[in-house]
Structure formats: C-alpha cells, structure tokens
Amino acid sequence: MEKIAGQSILNSLETQFEAFEKGLNGQSQSAAHAVRKEAFTSLMNSGFPGPKSEEYKFTNFTKAVEKNFELNAANADFGLSNTQVSGTQIQGLDAHKIVFLNGVYSSDLSDNIQVEGLKVESLAEGFKSNSALSQENFGTKAKFAEDAFVALNTAFSQHGVTIEIADKAVIEKPIVLYFIGDSSKAELSYHIRNIVVAGKFSQATIIEKFDTVGEHKSFTTSVNEISVSESAHLRFFKIENDTEQAYHISNIHASQGANSNFKVFTFSLNGAMIRNNLNVKLQAEGIETYMNGLYLLDGKTHVDNHTVADHMMPNCYSNELYKGIMDGSSKGVFNGKIFVRPDAQKTNAFQSNKNILISDRATVNTKPQLEIWADDVSCSHGCTTGQLDMDALFYLRARGIPRDKALAILLKAFANDVLETVENEAIKEYLAAIIETRLEK
Amino acid sequence: MLSIKNLHARIEEKEILRGINLEIKPGEVHAIMGPNGSGKSTLASVLAGREDYEVTEGSVEFLGKDLLEMEADFRAREGLFLAFQYPIEIPGVSTTNFMKTAVNQIREHHGEKALDAVSFLKLMKEKMKLVEIDQALLSRSLNEGFSGGEKKRNEIFQMAMLEPKLAILDETDSGLDIDALKVVAHGVNTLKNKDNATIVVTHYQRLLDYIVPDFVHVLYNGRIVKSGTKELALELEARGYDWIKEEADATA
Ligand SMILES: Nc1ncnc2c1ncn2[C@@H]1O[C@H](COP(=O)(O)OP(=O)(O)O)[C@@H](O)[C@H]1O
Ligand SMILES: [Mg+2]
Numbered sequence: 224m225e226k227i228a229g230q231s232i233l234n235s236l237e238t239q240f241e242a243f244e245k246g247l248n249g250q251s252q253s254a255a256h257a258v259r260k261e262a263f264t265s266l267m268n269s270g271f272p273g274p275k276s277e278e279y280k281f282t283n284f285t286k287a288v289e290k291n292f293e294l295n296a297a298n299a300d301f302g303l304s305n306t307q308v309s310g311t312q313i314q315g316l317d318a319h320k321i322v323f324l325n326g327v328y329s330s331d332l333s334d335n336i337q338v339e340g341l342k343v344e345s346l347a348e349g350f351k352s353n354s355a356l357s358q359e360n361f362g363t364k365a366k367f368a369e370d371a372f373v374a375l376n377t378a379f380s381q382h383g384v385t386i387e388i389a390d391k392a393v394i395e396k397p398i399v400l401y402f403i404g405d406s407s408k409a410e411l412s413y414h415i416r417n418i419v420v421a422g423k424f425s426q427a428t429i430i431e432k433f434d435t436v437g438e439h440k441s442f443t444t445s446v447n448e449i450s451v452s453e454s455a456h457l458r459f460f461k462i463e464n465d466t467e468q469a470y471h472i473s474n475i476h477a478s479q480g481a482n483s484n485f486k487v488f489t490f491s492l493n494g495a496m497i498r499n500n501l502n503v504k505l506q507a508e509g510i511e512t513y514m515n516g517l518y519l520l521d522g523k524t525h526v527d528n529h530t531v532a533d534h535m536m537p538n539c540y541s542n543e544l545y546k547g548i549m550d551g552s553s554k555g556v557f558n559g560k561i562f563v564r565p566d567a568q569k570t571n572a573f574q575s576n577k578n579i580l581i582s583d584r585a586t587v588n589t590k591p592q593l594e595i596w597a598d599d600v601s602c603s604h605g606c607t608t609g610q611l612d613m614d615a616l617f618y619l620r621a622r623g624i625p626r627d628k629a630l631a632i633l634l635k636a637f638a639n640d641v642l643e644t645v646e647n648e649a650i651k652e653y654l655a656a657i658i659e660t661r662l663e664k
Numbered sequence: 665m666l667s668i669k670n671l672h673a674r675i676e677e678k679e680i681l682r683g684i685n686l687e688i689k690p691g692e693v694h695a696i697m698g699p700n701g702s703g704k705s706t707l708a709s710v711l712a713g714r715e716d717y718e719v720t721e722g723s724v725e726f727l728g729k730d731l732l733e734m735e736a737d738f739r740a741r742e743g744l745f746l747a748f749q750y751p752i753e754i755p756g757v758s759t760t761n762f763m764k765t766a767v768n769q770i771r772e773h774h775g776e777k778a779l780d781a782v783s784f785l786k787l788m789k790e791k792m793k794l795v796e797i798d799q800a801l802l803s804r805s806l807n808e809g810f811s812g813g814e815k816k817r818n819e820i821f822q823m824a825m826l827e828p829k830l831a832i833l834d835e836t837d838s839g840l841d842i843d844a845l846k847v848v849a850h851g852v853n854t855l856k857n858k859d860n861a862t863i864v865v866t867h868y869q870r871l872l873d874y875i876v877p878d879f880v881h882v883l884y885n886g887r888i889v890k891s892g893t894k895e896l897a898l899e900l901e902a903r904g905y906d907w908i909k910e911e912a913d914a915t916a
Contacts, residue, residue, distance in 0.1 A: 615754045618806075621712050622766040622822060623740035623773070632765065636756025 227270025229285040229371075235294040236375070237267070242297065243379060254358050255350045255380070262367040262377035271371045279498075281556040281588045282527040284372065287470060287496050292410055292442050299408040301325045303436055308332065311403050311434035313462075316649040318399040318430070319343070325404055326382050326413025326443070340392025340425070346383040346416055356385045360418045364448040364476035370500070372472045376444045380416040383445075386429065390422035390452075397428040397458075397647060402445070406437030406468065415445040421455040423480070428458040428647060433471055440468040440495070449477035449485075453507070456484045460650060461499065464492040464657060467522060474500045481507035488645060489516040489545075490654055491526040492661070502531040505539045505567075516545040517641040519661060520553035520585070527556035532574075534567035534597075541571070546641050547578040548634055548662075549585035556588045561602060563595040570597060574604040579611055579637060581630075631662040638662075665690050665861050666711075666731075666830055671722035673710045680706045682886035683722070688830070691858040695872055695897060696865045698883035699905045704865045705749050707883070708834045712746040713739050727829065740766075741773035743829030747819035747836050749865075754806040759818060760788070762806070763825055770826060791824040795851045812839035820851045827855065832863040837871035849874030869901035884912050 227233075240263055244251055271285035272278060279285070288294075301324040308322070321343060322332035328345040336343050349357035367374035388394060404411045421427055435441040451457045461473055471494055479485050489499050503512050518526045532541040547555045557576045578587045591604040611633055619629035638658055645651040666688040673681040680703045688694055698704055710717050711724065713736030724731040731739060767787070768778040779787065792799060795817050807815050816836050823831050833852070837845055852862060852875050864875055872880075872894060880897045882890040884905075889912040890896065900908070 612752075612754075614752050615757075617714055617736060618748070618752055618754065619757075619762055619766075620735070620737040621740055621746055621748075622762065623737055623770045623826065624762065624766050625737050625769065626735070628765060628769070629737070632757055632762055633754070636754070639756050 228273035229271030229289060231289055232271060232285070232292075232294060233267060239294060240378060243381075250351060253350060253353060255361055258362045259378050259380060262362070262374045265367055266371055266374040266378060269371060278370070278529065281554075282496065282498055282525065284470075284472065284496065284498055288442060291440050291470065292412065294412055294442070296409070298325050298411050298413065299405070301405045302407065303403065303405045307436050308403050311432070311436070312401055313399065313430075313432070313649065313653045316397065316399065316653065318397045321384055321398065321400050323382065323400070323402045323415070325411065326402065326415060328382060328384075338394060340389035341394050341398075341427075342385075342387040343398065344385045346385055346418065347381050349385045350381065354385065356387055356418060356420065360420065360448050360450070361416070364478060365446045365474055370474075372444055372498075373446060373474060376414045376416060376446045376474070379414040380446075382413070383416040383418070385418045386420070388421045388425040388427050388455075391424045392422065393425065394427040397430055397650070399430040400432070402431075402433040402443070404433070404435040404437075404441050404443065406435050406439040406441050408437070408439070410439045411435065411437070411441040411443075413443055415443070417445070417447045419447060419449040419457075421449075421451050421457045423453045423455060425452070426456040428460070430460040430462060430650070432462045433465055433469070435466050435469045438468070440470065441465075442470045444472040444474070446474040447476065449475065451477060451479040451483045451485045453480035454482045455480070457486070458646070459485070459487045461487070461489045462492075462654070463490060463494055463497055465494045467493065467495055467524070469494045470496045472498045472500070474502075476502045478504040478506050479510045479512065482509040484511045486513040486515070486644075489514075489528065491516070491518040491520070491528075492657055494524055494526070496525045498527045498529070500529050502533070503541075504533045504535060505541065506535050508536050508538045510536075510539040512539070512541040513644070514541070514543040514545070515641050515644045517638055518545075518547045518549075518555055519638065519658060520547070520555060521550040521661070523552055525554040527558075529558045531560040531562065532572060533562045533564070534570045534572060535564045536566055537568045537570070539567065539570055541573070543574040544641060544644070545576045546638060547576075547587060548581065548638065549578065549587060550581040552582070552584040554586050557606070558590050558592065559604070560592040560594070561604070563597050563600050563602065565596045567597050568599045570600040570602070572600070572602045576606045577637075578608040579634065580608065581611065628663075634662050635659065665727060667725040669723045671710070671724060672720045673706060673717045674720055675706070675717050679720070680717075680886050681710065684886070684888060686881065686888065688861050688863070690861055692879065693856070693862045693864060693875060693877045695877035695880045696863060696883055697867065697880060697897060697900060699909070700867070702883045703886045704883050705834055708746055708749075708832045708863075708865060711832060712736060712744065740826070741770050745823050745826055745828030745831045747816070747823055747831065747833045749834040749838070751807050751815045751819055753808045755808060757806050758804055759802040759806055759822070763788070763822065767825055787825065791821055794824050794854060795821045796847050797821050813841065813844040816840055816848060817844065820848050824851060824855055828860065830861050830863070831855075832865065834865045835867060836864075837866055837868065845871060846874060869897045872897045882908055884908060887912070
C-alpha cells in the first residue's frame, strides 16, 4: 500500500478516537456518531494532505501538525483566570456572548439568551437530544471526503453551537462566539462545529474568535455549516488574532437562498499557521455574496485563504476583496475560486486580491481561479503584489512626516478599504485599534 | 539661506546636474527657467532629498547646515518645501489627515506644542481661503480625480499650512488658466516675507508677471548658464531659448 501522509498523527488520533467514543456514554448509537465514524474511517484510509496536495500546496499543515503536536493526551484542565478570559474579548461590543473554554461550552460564562426569534444551543446538547437542527445539518455542507481536516473535525465533533434564527427575526446585537484555550500546562487541541440556520427575511451578525493563552502550542479547527435562507441578511466575522503558537483551520461552508445577502469578513492578524476555507454556494436567484478579508502578518505567521464562490443559478452577484500586508518572514497564500455553472447566466462576479510586501523575506502566493461554463456573465479578477509606492512615501516625507509614520499612513489607507466595509462600529473600532497599533509599532 | 556650490548629480549613470552654483538670501524670489530636460526638476528633487538621485560632487548649505546630510523629511521639518511638478495620487489618504500629522511633526521639531483639533481646523480654514480651495476636496483621497488646477492649488495650500523657509515651486503654473494662476500667485505673494525665500521654476514668463522675481537664472544642460533680473525673463519670452543654447554650447 502507498504510504499516506500524516501517519504519525493518525496513530495518535486512533487512541484519541477510542477515548472520545468511550466518553460519549450511550450516544454511540446516535445518527451523529454514524457520521463521525464514517469521517474517521475516511481519514484513516486517506490520510492527511501530503506535500503534493494541490489544495495544501503552499500550506503544509500536515507537516506543521506532525512537527509541533503530540496529540496523544486529553487537554489539561482549564485554569485561566476571569481576567485572562475577558482579556481575549472585544471591549465595548454589545453582544450576545457565548463562551467555550478549551473547546467546551461554558454555561457560567455564556449569556442566557432570551431573545425572540433567536435560539442558541450547545451542539453537545443538540446531539444528545437528537435535535432536528443538528441532525439535518451536521455534515451536509462541509464534506469530510473533500478535506482531511474537515474529516478530522467531523470525527471529533461534539462541541460548538447551533444557532437558529426564526423567519423574519431581526437580531440587533451580534452573537459572538469566544473560544478560549489554556495552553499554559501543555499543548492544546480541540475541534468545534457550529450550525447556523438564518430563517427567511431574518437578519443577524455572528462573530467567531479563537484565542489561546499560554506558552504551549494549540491546534484547533472549526467548521461552520451555514444556511442563509431566502431574503435573509447574515454577517459572519472571523477574527484571528491569536498567539504565535496557535495553529488554526477555519471552515465556513454556506449555502444561500433566493435574494439573500451574506457577508463574510476574515481578519487574520496573528497566529502561527492559519488556513481559512470559505465556501459559498449561491443556490438560487438574486443572491448577493461578499467576501472581505484582511491579513496583516509579521514574524513567521503563515495565513492561507482559500475561497470558493460557486454560482449555480442566474442573476447573482458576488464580490470578493482580500488585502494583505506582510512583514518579517511571514507568508500569505490566497486562492480564490469562482465557479459559474451552466445555469448561472447574468452572473456578476468580482474578485480582487492585493498584497504589499514590506520585508524582502515575506512572501505571498496568490492565484485566482475562474471556471465559467455560462456565456452571459460579467466576471473580473485582479491580483497584485508589490512593494509600497515609493513615490507616495516620498511625497509624505517631503511634507515633514518621518519615514515610519508615513509608512503607517500608507499602510493604514491600504487596509482601510477592507475595514471600511465593516458596518458594526464597535467591531470596526476594535479592529482599527489593533491594526493601528501594529502599523505604528 | 541656501548656498549651492558646484552641485553635480546623476541618476542611473546619467549625469544631469553638472555644476550648479546658486546663492539665495532671505526675502528673495529666484526664478529658474530653461528648456525642457535641462535639469530643473532634478535640481528641485535633489534639494528636496529624493534618494533616486546621487550627488557626486559639490555642497548645499541650508540655514547654515549641510542639507545633503539630512533625510527628506528632516529637510521639510527644517523648513524646505517642494511643490511638485506632477503631484501624485495617494488613494485612501486625504490632505486633511496627513496635513495634521505634518503640521504637528514640524511643530514638534521646533519645540512647539501640537495643535489641538480646534486650532488645526482654524488654521485650515484660514489657509483654504487663501488659495480658494474647498474643504470637500481636502477630505478626498489626495489628488484622486483632481483637475490639474486643483492639484496645483492643493500644493500651495500645503505650503501655506507648513509655512516653509524656502519654497520651491516646480512648474506650479503649467496647466493653469489665468484665474487659477492669479490665485496661486496671490497665495505665494501673501506668504512671502523678509525671512523666507522662494524658488520659482517655470517654463514661461507668464507666472513672473504675478510673482515678481528678484533674480532669473537660466538652466541648460545641468548648469546655470545665465543669470539676470526679471528683464531676462522678458527677453527669453521674446527670443526663446535658442540663443541661450548657442551661447552655452559655444563656451562649453
Ligand atoms: N528618473 C529618471 N531616470 C532617467 N533620466 C531622468 C530621470 N529623471 C529625469 N531624467 C532626465 O534628466 C534630464 C532632466 O530632467 P528634468 O530635471 O525633469 O528636466 P526639466 O525639469 O528641466 O524639464 C532629462 O534628460 C530627463 O530625461
Ligand atoms: Mg520639470
């Protein structure tokens, strides 16, 4: 048999999976567990992406996990103080707050949400009670056969949330999901699955934020399966500002109904290695999809954004704007796929990826990938990578502004295009402050 | 104020300034004229500190200090200002938002307190009036979609805000209609006093009707080949540059 990649991880996971199954107490006959087992078998048979994998070509996550993690023991107990926990949260944000500690839902720290039209439940509870929401959605959008890390996440899916927004419900405050990990005693690893169903004509904003506190490394994955129903407006924020020891794989798999509007914002500000998979299926007519991302990297941080806008039906619009600023020996990867299926006439699809390399050790690999099977479409894409505009820098310096300040002004302006698309003021201010501090360092 | 001695500069192996000598005292206006490609903008860029140019010989003293030793931004804080011939566009950066940084950096350099928001706004209003420029324009991305005249007016607005000791106006008149030209000239004349000086780089005599120079220099082939008073500008207007070229080429 051909040797499969990531064998040492698989060996550790085998033991982990047995322990995980034992801990399920009677739920091992549930529908969810059948899916997990299937995913685990698939993972064991196919292994992790090897060095030649097309999808993980520039981001060898398999090697990173093999090199940096043992994955042979349960996580140590969570021991962070309340101050450490709240330190990871967005100050000044008026939100419905859900908190997970080391990947486990904390009812103590989470808000008891009593809002008409909004139902937020712990996924573990949903699995236990075989809730319709968890059964109907688990594993339907994120296909484990297509990505080994999704298979890993699926096999170990137990914690996370189900968010159900009723038809016509307008949820004013954002729903923010904080995942806080304690890596002060040992390496930390956990996998999160969220299921989101936004009903017809509903409106909501969801934020997902993973943070690790501690010296040791963390490896976390998250998979969001999202349904944006007819005429719903959903905003989803992924805020990544974790430590230099944090390895994270994020998955957002969404499908949209007619006339719905879905905006996804991905801010990657710090971490060791981050892979963001964002996959949106435009399954009906009149849909709008926005994918906006900013990666501001330094040190050895490696961030890979893989996005797919899959136009399946006519008269839809997608617009993607990703910008990157890379300093130190950081590495950026952008792969943006736009599919326009034969039925998707009158599609408008736009994509732009712009990168600035500040240091000559920083690198970026950017690749647009348009596959168009319909003839009456308007698509455009553009990728640029460059150094800072030296004439602009000279102009500002000629007005008396010192080099580093002038640099910060220009980079902030570059990043602002993405930041300006954030409607929520508290989120925008929070991000602007981080970006400003980073650029003025 | 400014003392240029035997200045030579080149870009990519090509010598462009080939021995410039020029003395400027406080209160003076000097015009530098000359055919296209003679090195006027190069001289302005070298003085402003653009690093693409390499000074190979000579010296420049500005207010008693070695100018060539200073970084571009330091020169500006010391009081040197260049109004660009081709002001560039900077997307996402408005004049208002970088002017506040610039003004306060210069104040700090001279040991003065930073302006608060109210005082800064007051200063802006006053200078806007001087060059008849609109606040809305200053809040837009720098020079993006500006007309030629708006770009030049914006340069003079910035000069008014920063109150330099030595201003170099590089063809600020080119592309301006007569009304805009008068506005720009009025701005420059209002800012003029006995302690500052101006270098007006121009191709045409027209601007010098409004900004009256004390001295006129003709730059040709990287050298000042003729100096005189404002009558020289009129002569150039009447006779063109060919006689200058012939004279210079004959002695070269
Ligand atoms: N960046 C550059 N690279 C190469 N040659 C240049 C550059 N800038 C200017 N030059 C050359 O230097 C000479 C002087 O140019 P410039 O100073 O712009 O003249 P002026 O302003 O008097 O018209 C010209 O021959 C021009 O082609
Ligand atoms: Mg010129």
